[in-house]
Amino acid sequence: MVKERVLITGGAGFIGSHLCDRFLREGFQVVAMDNLITGDLRNIEHLFKHPDFEFYNHDVSTFVHVPGDLKYILHFASPASPIDYLKIPIQTLKVGSLGTHNLLGLARAKRARILVASTSEVYGDPLVHPQMEEYYGNVNPIGPRGVYDEAKRFQEAMTMAYHTYHNVETRIVRIFNTYGPRMRLNDGRVLPAFIGQALRGEDLTVFGDGSQTRSFCYIDDQVEGIFRLLMSDYALPVNIGNPDEITIWEFAEEIVKLTGTSQKIICKPLPKDDPKQRRPDISKAKSLLGWEPKVSRSEGLKITYEYFKSLPQDVLYTREHKNFDKYVR
Template identity: 55%
Template sequence: MIFVLIRACDPRTTQVKFTRIVITGGAGFLGSHLCDYFLGAGAEVVCLDDFSSGREENLKSSAASGRLTVKAADVADGCDVPGPVDAVLHLASPASPTDYLRMPLATMKAGSSGTFHALDLAQRKGARFVLASTSETYGNPQVHPQPETYWGNVNPVGPRSVYDESKRFSEALTMACHRSQGLDTAIVRIFNTFGPRMRKDDGRAIPTFITQALAGKPITVTGSGTQSRSLCYVHDLVEGVVRMLHSDLAGPVNLGNPEELTVLQIAELVRDLTGSSSPIVFTDRPTDDPDVRCPDITL
């Protein structure tokens, strides 16, 4: 359990309050699991995705419901959905280091123009808006664990800034609409998440380590491996997003697992669970790679 917000939102026991939901970035890792959740709960879902990092195959199980509409679109260019909409969940953005370093300008546009258009859609439809922000807004934190009141320690011009600052801007834009227009908004700051549908090549630790271990290749740990991460399973993270949607909170609210592991411990755990004999090797750390990452989930 991540935390307690308002109430559980299990599709087996809870009637969906929101019957038609737009999910930008719905073909991505997290977005596709949210599509599954809401379709399983009886809602209609409109997925907007440009498929720059998301994959159509992530939506195969959802398509069988008959209540999923998929539109290939870049929300940075506009966000138009006909008919009524009860909620807009804005997840569209490259999220892994591999992707946002490969697509720096698209990442900035997703956080700026994309967020503007998604907010505008919510405003026009009278819908609740949920922004999927990130623990990266804290940068390389000097406060540990990180509470929502911490303003962060971000390099504004480093290579990671295209993601960090785009999300910080999207939070500011969301709160500006909330305050000036009375828009019903919520912000969740998502910490490290893992689970099915992560791409093998997305550059994050879990899929990278598993792929290397299963292939019998060296498991590459950056730096000394003493840097920490807190890992949350995707289904638990989805529950947190759903609870935030159903709450009356504006946030930001941290979503994640408060139990830390070092990156070296994660590599060793993956090697043990896969039965691999792969050696663990150490490589240079990326620029601005955070030393620690752990959410304070106290409400």
């Protein structure tokens, strides 16, 4: 029996690498594609000897060619942290526009179903709480975050256009804050930033007064939601995230308790357009997919902390940007 093939772009990234693992367990042949700007081969090196795994070092913003049949395409190629998309804004815009266009064209040519990874950032600094899929968002298109937010909003529009006018089978997942092993320790997102600071014996940096909120979904739950959405018959966007909301200050206190650090929690000015609230309405995911998160934050944080503690010292003390502390998380 010939196994079905799936293409996962951004396959060496955090979520992409976990998706590679999942589809191999499900019995698929997996083609991972990544230009390694933010991805890391260490995330998938355990798969290189797997007979059903292939890797292409390639930038999907140029063109995409994959020989042979494809059953599914999952488009996860994009910088996702503030440090990355503020450092490489043009590449971020191109992968959300040109890259998405190329992959939708490939899906049409291969008659493959394609799932594109959107984000809660399409809601911007929301005026509706919690955020439901019907909310159009409050986004500043020319602000510092606009290169990421608008790339994702365009990506959704392009995906729906291909669905409507070319009858391509499309799925759109709006991903809320996700965490777990294989996150980059110093990529500027709140959880690895806090844990990294605790491990280095630094004060934990909170932006603003810490009253802004986030909702954190463990990677296993996220991958399960993505998989179910791909296999569903629903073409409109679906939120996948954990609705267990917490303030950034409270979250910092949880990390202090988890890591046993004696360092202080300090405040710095809130960056421009930082979302004040972030919590998904997952009613659609529950009703359409039978999905809701299973892993508690305390359980997921313990696993993630053990992963970060196991990293080499050179990773722990590497700053990935000279202005690391100024960026929003």
